[in-house]
Amino acid sequence: MNEIPRPPGRRADALAQRLAVELARAVVRAEKGLAGTLDRRELARRLNVSTSSLYAYLNGTTLPATGVFDTLLAALGVSGPEAGRLATLRDEVDAARRLRPTAARTAARRSPGALAVPRQLPLSHPVFVARDAELGRLDAVRSPSGDPAPGRAGVAVVEGTAGVGKTALTLHWAHRTQHHFPDGQLYVNLRGFGDEPVMDPGEALHGFLQALGVTPAAVPTDTAVASGLLRTLLAGRRVLLVLDNARSTDQVRPLLPTDSGSVAVVTSRNRLDGLVIREGALRIALDVLPRYAARTLLERQMGAERIALEPRETDELVDLCARLPLALSVVAARTAAAPAGSIGVLVRELRRARAPLDLFGVQDADVDLRSVFHGSYALLPAPAARLFRLLGCHPGPEIDATACAGLIGDTEPPVALLDTLTAAHLVRQHTPGRYTLHDLLRLYAVELLDGGSPQERRDGTERLLRHYLDTARLADHHLEPWRPTAGEAPDPTSAQPPIDGHSAATDWFESELPALQAVIGQAAATPGLEPYAWRLADACAVHLRRSGRRAQRAAVHALARDAAGRAGDRAARATATRRLADALSRLGRTQDALDLLYETLRTCRDLGDAEGVREVRLSLVRVYSSCGDPRRAMPHARLALAMAERTGDPVALADGLTSVAQQWERLGEHTVALDHARRALDLYTRLGHLDGQAGILIGMGRAEQGLGRPAAAIGHYEVSLDLDRALGDRFREAHALEHLGDAHAALGRDEDAHALWEEAMALFEDLHHPDAEQVRGKLRTAADYPPVPASSQLSP
Numbered sequence: 001m002n003e004i005p006r007p008p009g010r011r012a013d014a015l016a017q018r019l020a021v022e023l024a025r026a027v028v029r030a031e032k033g034l035a036g037t038l039d040r041r042e043l044a045r046r047l048n049v050s051t052s053s054l055y056a057y058l059n060g061t062t063l064p065a066t067g068v069f070d071t072l073l074a075a076l077g078v079s080g081p082e083a084g085r086l087a088t089l090r091d092e093v094d095a096a097r098r099l100r101p102t103a104a105r106t107a108a109r110r111s112p113g114a115l116a117v118p119r120q121l122p123l124s125h126p127v128f129v130a131r132d133a134e135l136g137r138l139d140a141v142r143s144p145s146g147d148p149a150p151g152r153a154g155v156a157v158v159e160g161t162a163g164v165g166k167t168a169l170t171l172h173w174a175h176r177t178q179h180h181f182p183d184g185q186l187y188v189n190l191r192g193f194g195d196e197p198v199m200d201p202g203e204a205l206h207g208f209l210q211a212l213g214v215t216p217a218a219v220p221t222d223t224a225v226a227s228g229l230l231r232t233l234l235a236g237r238r239v240l241l242v243l244d245n246a247r248s249t250d251q252v253r254p255l256l257p258t259d260s261g262s263v264a265v266v267t268s269r270n271r272l273d274g275l276v277i278r279e280g281a282l283r284i285a286l287d288v289l290p291r292y293a294a295r296t297l298l299e300r301q302m303g304a305e306r307i308a309l310e311p312r313e314t315d316e317l318v319d320l321c322a323r324l325p326l327a328l329s330v331v332a333a334r335t336a337a338a339p340a341g342s343i344g345v346l347v348r349e350l351r352r353a354r355a356p357l358d359l360f361g362v363q364d365a366d367v368d369l370r371s372v373f374h375g376s377y378a379l380l381p382a383p384a385a386r387l388f389r390l391l392g393c394h395p396g397p398e399i400d401a402t403a404c405a406g407l408i409g410d411t412e413p414p415v416a417l418l419d420t421l422t423a424a425h426l427v428r429q430h431t432p433g434r435y436t437l438h439d440l441l442r443l444y445a446v447e448l449l450d451g452g453s454p455q456e457r458r459d460g461t462e463r464l465l466r467h468y469l470d471t472a473r474l475a476d477h478h479l480e481p482w483r484p485t486a487g488e489a490p491d492p493t494s495a496q497p498p499i500d501g502h503s504a505a506t507d508w509f510e511s512e513l514p515a516l517q518a519v520i521g522q523a524a525a526t527p528g529l530e531p532y533a534w535r536l537a538d539a540c541a542v543h544l545r546r547s548g549r550r551a552q553r554a555a556v557h558a559l560a561r562d563a564a565g566r567a568g569d570r571a572a573r574a575t576a577t578r579r580l581a582d583a584l585s586r587l588g589r590t591q592d593a594l595d596l597l598y599e600t601l602r603t604c605r606d607l608g609d610a611e612g613v614r615e616v617r618l619s620l621v622r623v624y625s626s627c628g629d630p631r632r633a634m635p636h637a638r639l640a641l642a643m644a645e646r647t648g649d650p651v652a653l654a655d656g657l658t659s660v661a662q663q664w665e666r667l668g669e670h671t672v673a674l675d676h677a678r679r680a681l682d683l684y685t686r687l688g689h690l691d692g693q694a695g696i697l698i699g700m701g702r703a704e705q706g707l708g709r710p711a712a713a714i715g716h717y718e719v720s721l722d723l724d725r726a727l728g729d730r731f732r733e734a735h736a737l738e739h740l741g742d743a744h745a746a747l748g749r750d751e752d753a754h755a756l757w758e759e760a761m762a763l764f765e766d767l768h769h770p771d772a773e774q775v776r777g778k779l780r781t782a783a784d785y786p787p788v789p790a791s792s793q794l795s796p
Helices: 008-033 040-047 051-058 066-075 080-098 102-110 132-139 166-180 201-211 223-234 249-255 273-278 291-302 304-309 311-320 325-335 342-352 356-360 369-377 382-393 401-408 415-423 439-450 454-479 502-524 530-546 550-567 570-586 590-607 610-626 630-647 650-666 670-687 690-706 710-727 730-746 750-766 771-784
Strands: 154-159 185-189 240-246 263-268 282-285 428-431 434-436
Touching: 008 051, 008 066, 008 080, 040 051, 040 066, 051 066, 051 223, 066 080, 132 154, 132 166, 132 282, 154 166, 154 273, 166 240, 166 263, 185 201, 201 223, 201 249, 223 249, 240 249, 249 273, 291 304, 291 311, 291 325, 304 311, 304 342, 311 342, 325 342, 325 356, 325 369, 342 356, 356 369, 356 439, 369 439, 382 401, 382 415, 382 439, 382 454, 401 415, 401 434, 401 454, 415 428, 415 434, 439 454, 454 502, 454 530, 502 530, 502 550, 530 550, 530 570, 530 730, 550 570, 570 590, 570 610, 590 610, 610 630, 610 650, 630 650, 650 670, 650 690, 670 690, 690 710, 690 730, 710 730, 730 750, 730 771, 750 771
Parallel strands: 154 263, 154 282, 185 240, 240 263
Antiparallel strands: 428 434
């Protein structure tokens, strides 16, 4: 039976493969004969060709010219009949290729040497949610038409913290777009993180070249040469390369294609700046999932019916998983087959667990959360690893670079260490100079700290508290520089943010309030560190009052009071109790405030603290005034004034005069009130006490209105309003606006009054203050009884 002739294209490919095998055997024999000293670079030099061209000859990709082929055989020691046979085979390959049809020759140019078409993509995750923006950016690696970007290969780097879904995103996109890469898809796990040895680029190249049809013997041993051969083989082809789990730029660079048509997508937990800078790679940084997407991921893995049975528990589970895709997938697998109600059980276990990461543990190290985090932490230099551990001392949602300096006891922000941690995606810089890490990484940092020296935790916590106390005192000094007890600006012991005035101080408090409240709670709960709790609360008191944070103010002073009680410091507890009473009074809890103040009054008397007694008297005046009882307030105001007159303290004297003046005004004795108020204003002005000036001016305006002089009242209110805005006292600003509206209404300027009342009401509503309803009533009354037009007044 005659053999069926092969088509010309297939015959050429078969002959080329035979020639490659024969040449590979000749190379092996030559290497053995020369005791392994055959230098392929030297061989290429003797042939007067590039090293990449030599490898293309050896694997059958390119057919050498006759003269070059003869020189090659001689260099390999091939002679006699064998040389003749190989020369004949070379000529047969040449002849067969010449007989290829035009279409076959075109295909051959597009896919040199008829190389294999690899299909190496692993399975993608069956459940994939969100990431639409990131998928769109990956699509942009190619041109809008779907063809490869012209002139160069596309490179993208998908970066992010461990477990955030970098591989899931990349494989989802790769499977979705593989039809754009008809010449194959290559995949390698570079083992950049974990217990296995990191993969050498040469090993990855060996696998890629074999997948493209290069015989093992023809794979270059030199990484640079193998890299050049890979680029040669990919020229003119459309191949997708997925380089997963890379540790460094140097590990990736030899694997990148250069010819337009191919695309490489790299995933890494590290920030691969070199690829972005030198190769122009597109950087795609992944964060944890949005809350809606995290819930959707659980629904798809556990079933919507299961989620519908426990909606609140599911929402809490999303937060406990920090919206990290790997953590969500682990808990979904843990509860999917469990009985109904198991989500709530898991949530309770996570809340109570001493080591919550245990509940995210599985036998497979690549999906065990603690093992995955350790893979990144283990690669850190020792100073960066120490900073990461010490971040477990910080209980707040974010930390700035200067607080990190305090944490490690440095005088300068540790910018280089923070950059190392951000490059490893163990922390995230979400705004310039401010850093955060998700809750599960925070738990891991706490575990590392707990597993080390107890002294490291203790020292780190105390350094952090010292930093916040120093900075809060510095900021508080700039809020009230006229306060005698403030003296000179505090001299901080560690790196500090640039706080050099009122505005910078206010900005710092606004940025740090969540952290300050958290560290106050931390200090209050740590034996031996309780004094930091009440001292920090004192330093925050002015800003909390001026910014109108009534509930937060009460919470902070309650923590301070409890801390002082546990520490057995009666004087500190008395001060914290008085501050808590002031805060409760602003919340409308009058009786609670009075009970606390009378308790404090007794304590101060027992301690012989005359200044404390005077402060309590002023607080009692404020409480009774707020509930509209000036007759009960007046005795305390007079006693506070008498105590100040005995000591001669000008601030105390001004405060006492203000307190008495306010009660006379409320009792309708406006002339007497103005006399006391003018004396107080004179003292405050000489002291540069802007807070006191703003407060007494409102009282003077009320007295002037009471005397029927609204125009004079307006002058006082306007100055007070300017001061309140400069000081950032939103509560008093709202009251100044309201009273200013009253004065304009008294003058018949109803439009001006209406505008001022509306502004005051907006402020009160923003502060969630009940006085908003009082202003709203004025606006309703003005609407119900509009002014009578002037023409009507002139009618008979």
